[in-house]
Amino acid sequence: MRALLTLSLAVFLISPALAGAQEHKLYKWVDSDGVVHYGDTVPPEYAENEKEVLNSEGVTVDRLRGKLTEAEIQEQKRQEQLREQRELQRRSDMALLATYLTVDEIIMHRDRRIELFQAQARVTELYLRNLHRRLVSLQVEATNYRPYNDDANAPLIDPGLMDEINETKETITRHEGNLLRFEADEKKIGERFAEDIVRFKRLNGISD
Numbered sequence: 586m587r588a589l590l591t592l593s594l595a596v597f598l599i600s601p602a603l604a605g606a607q608e609h610k611l612y613k614w615v616d617s618d619g620v621v622h623y624g625d626t627v628p629p630e631y632a633e634n635e636k637e638v639l640n641s642e643g644v645t646v647d648r649l650r651g652k653l654t655e656a657e658i659q660e661q662k663r664q665e666q667l668r669e670q671r672e673l674q675r676r677s678d679m680a681l682l683a684t685y686l687t688v689d690e691i692i693m694h695r696d697r698r699i700e701l702f703q704a705q706a707r708v709t710e711l712y713l714r715n716l717h718r719r720l721v722s723l724q725v726e727a728t729n730y731r732p733y734n735d736d737a738n739a740p741l742i743d744p745g746l747m748d749e750i751n752e753t754k755e756t757i758t759r760h761e762g763n764l765l766r767f768e769a770d771e772k773k774i775g776e777r778f779a780e781d782i783v784r785f786k787r788l789n790g791i792s793d
Contacts, residue, residue, distance in 0.1 A: 611624070611638070613645075616634075677784075691781055694778070695774065699775060706771075709764045720753045723746065
């Protein structure tokens with residue numbers, strides 16, 4: 586078998602058609618039985634097999650990968666994700682070093698950002714206290730009317746008063762959500778700056 590393959594390759598290489606100025610490509614592939622094949626075209630049933638490209642002198646000039654396995658595809662994706670993460674980290678490091686000269690500058694910037702969230706929280710807390718007082722006042726007023734008053738002779742609550750109560754409740758709920766968001770954002774900012782400080786020290790070789 587090996588002698589036959591060698592002879593086939595030799596005949597191909599010395600073929601007059603290949604001896605001309607235009608160089609032809611020869612493909613080499615292995616079938617499922619391990620038998621090596623040569624040809625100027627690859628049969629469709631072997632199109633997804635790994636194959637080598639030979640020049641007119643029988644020298645391998647290229648290698649065409651076969652169809653990737655699922656494991657190989659997943660590994661390629663993993664490697665691509667790692668490359669993207671490394672690139673993002675590189676850009677982040679460059680921005681960090683370009684923004685700050687010292688750790689103290691990072692701390693100062695952090696404190697300013699945290700103070701902003703704390704100020705927003707204080708304003709929101711004050712507004713909520715006023716809203717709660719307003720709601721209590723409206724609810725007390727509503728007790729003079731049905732359905733908040735059990736007296737069958739009590740007048741039905743004015744729709745405008747009912748709307749004001751509902752709107753005040755909705756406003757309280759919205760601002761309570763804002764307050765929780767300010768607190769969560771303040772925590773995230775603190776954590777992010779803590780990571781920046783650690784990274785800045787590492788990049789600059791600063792020990793604690």
